[in-house]
Amino acid sequence: MWSDRTTIREPTKSSNQSPAFGRAVKLSALFIAVVATFAVSELVLALMARFDEPELTVTERLIASGRYSREELRTDLPHFTDRQGANCINIQSGLHWDPRFGFASKILNKDCARRLFAVHAKSVVLMGGSAMENSQAPNYLTTLDSYAFGDDTSYASINMAESGARHSNMLARFLYEIVELRPTHVVFLDGFNEFASIRYGGKADDDFYWTVGVNDRIHRPFLFLRDKLVDSSRLLTLLAVQFKFISSARIGRTSVDAPSVERAASYYLKIRDYTEAICRGYGIVCIFILQPTSLVETHGSKTTEYITQSDLKHFPFDQELYTAGYNHILSGSAGKIRDASRLFEGEENVYIDPVHFNKRGSQLIGNYIRAAVESEPVTPRAGR
Numbered sequence: 001m002w003s004d005r006t007t008i009r010e011p012t013k014s015s016n017q018s019p020a021f022g023r024a025v026k027l028s029a030l031f032i033a034v035v036a037t038f039a040v041s042e043l044v045l046a047l048m049a050r051f052d053e054p055e056l057t058v059t060e061r062l063i064a065s066g067r068y069s070r071e072e073l074r075t076d077l078p079h080f081t082d083r084q085g086a087n088c089i090n091i092q093s094g095l096h097w098d099p100r101f102g103f104a105s106k107i108l109n110k111d112c113a114r115r116l117f118a119v120h121a122k123s124v125v126l127m128g129g130s131a132m133e134n135s136q137a138p139n140y141l142t143t144l145d146s147y148a149f150g151d152d153t154s155y156a157s158i159n160m161a162e163s164g165a166r167h168s169n170m171l172a173r174f175l176y177e178i179v180e181l182r183p184t185h186v187v188f189l190d191g192f193n194e195f196a197s198i199r200y201g202g203k204a205d206d207d208f209y210w211t212v213g214v215n216d217r218i219h220r221p222f223l224f225l226r227d228k229l230v231d232s233s234r235l236l237t238l239l240a241v242q243f244k245f246i247s248s249a250r251i252g253r254t255s256v257d258a259p260s261v262e263r264a265a266s267y268y269l270k271i272r273d274y275t276e277a278i279c280r281g282y283g284i285v286c287i288f289i290l291q292p293t294s295l296v297e298t299h300g301s302k303t304t305e306y307i308t309q310s311d312l313k314h315f316p317f318d319q320e321l322y323t324a325g326y327n328h329i330l331s332g333s334a335g336k337i338r339d340a341s342r343l344f345e346g347e348e349n350v351y352i353d354p355v356h357f358n359k360r361g362s363q364l365i366g367n368y369i370r371a372a373v374e375s376e377p378v379t380p381r382a383g384r
Helices: 013-052 058-065 110-118 144-149 167-181 192-199 208-219 221-232 234-242 258-281 302-312 318-332 359-374
Strands: 089-091 106-108 122-128 155-159 185-190 285-290
Touching (some): 192 208, 285 318
Parallel strands (some): 122 185
């Protein structure tokens, strides 16, 4: 007798995994699509940037200015001479944070500085931000230090300016390192960095490096890493700037907060007054100069105007910010700050960017500093 038989197939391994496998394929495809879109977007934005405005290195900009000899462009020559403290300063690369005065690339040998100052009739310490630091000069032949004092052997000078430094940073360094050296003169070139924190959405009394990285690195490491990622990506930067998708401390703001500008200027004036009192108490001639910037020039040259317009693509409110900020400083200084903000007015090929300058700018500001120092006679002090 025959019976009906039903063939029952044992489930295969592949039929059991098909739903999960399908999801995995879809997720993989989505991931690949996202990565490909991101990569293509980065490539397109990079190409657009190259066609829009080629990025030149500092050296390329210096060469393009047409002002330099072959010798002046040599990077194998030292940045400072012996009389400018070449043996007294050790310069560190990378980010080094000092708990007293913030970003610090320079380590000063005080004993060396004392010996240097002791054998010269006049001793000058230069303080300020990256404009005074003048690291854009390829070597000592075109630094503002050399233009100021290089031709007079009665002067010794040491440049303690630091990138991103505000006057408050320099005051801390002045107290910790400079006062005890008893230089005859200290020159502060101030202004631009007093408002650098505001440009990136920071507080009016913070400095640039604290705002764009150090604060988050210490207190919010995850945000610091996120901002580093944003800073390295053109697409994420676009999202941050144009669509406010990401609020990164490394991205300049597109609007200006007028009360913050006024607070930053008032903070500077307060700290400057403290510095002046200390200088007076220790018999040091201190000179305060409001530094040049293309952003406040009213009749800039063609090359200066080009520099300014290039900056405004990234910081559209910079002219408003710095015009207002500088006006607050000058109106509240009671004539105690020398105004060099428009020293380069009308000069062609003088700026590298809105605050840093090439050989001609170094020459102009160096001569200005020399004249300021020589206009302030020094009373001989006991113990020098």
